[in-house]
Amino acid sequence: MTQQPLVIVGGGMAGALLALLLRHHGAGRVVLVENHPLSLPESPPLTPSFDARSTALSAGTLSVLGDLGLADAIREHAAAIDTVHVSRQSRLGITRISAHEEGVDQLGAVVENRWLGFVLLGALFADKSIQVRAPETLSSICRVEGGYQVSLAGGEVLETPLLVAADGARSKTREWLGISAREHD
Structure with a gap:
């Protein structure tokens, strides 16, 4: 009997990293469904998730990426965070945290999303047990005993014990599952 895949809807930073982490921690097969084209890029991609904005990665996140063998590649095009200054205009109190005082090389790093996507997609496509549908x-989504039945627009039907909605703030998957969300500015 073939093992059912774990299904992640959304191939941005969260979905891509989760697929890699699930495989790293023993998941047999993972199917990643993304509505934008994803392919193994020759250069950093430009997609809604992997655009020209930058993301600050904490030291803990870099450690997790290191466990996946990706931290060095990400650091190639990242700026180290050596000091963090926290304050609020017109309010009392500030704090500063420095890597030196904390006894670490860096508190984190800032990396352009395009480069982060390049590294994550390279790792996704290198793992033959991660199937990218993009x-x-x-x-449709249907709750079945032991999980979910997911129908893809292209006609494929998957049964999965785990369905992850990583398709963004306005998640259609979340809505279909009846999971509420509250927003406030």
């Missing part, structure tokens, strides 16, 4: 969308 561009692809879900057409």
Whole structure:
């Protein structure tokens, strides 16, 4: 009997990293469904998730990426965070944290999302047990005993014990599952 894949909807930073982490921790097969085209890029991609903005990665996140063998590649195009200054305009109190005082090389790093995507997608496509379905969308989700039945717009039907909605703030997957969300500015 073939093991059911774990299904992640959303191939941005959260979905891509989760797919890699699930495999690293023993998941047999992972299917990643993303509505934008994803391919093994020759250069950093430009997609809504992997754009020209930058992301600050904490030291803990860099450690996790290191466990996956990706931290060195990410650091190639990242700026180290040596000091963090926390304050609020017109309020009392500030704090500063420095890597030197904490006894660490760096508190984190800032990396352009395009480069982060380049590294993550390279690792995704290198793992033959991660199947990337992109561009692809879900057409329906049905709760079944032991998990979910997911129908893709292209006609494929998957049964999974774990369905992850990583398709962003306005997640269609979350809505279909009846999971509420509250927003406030």
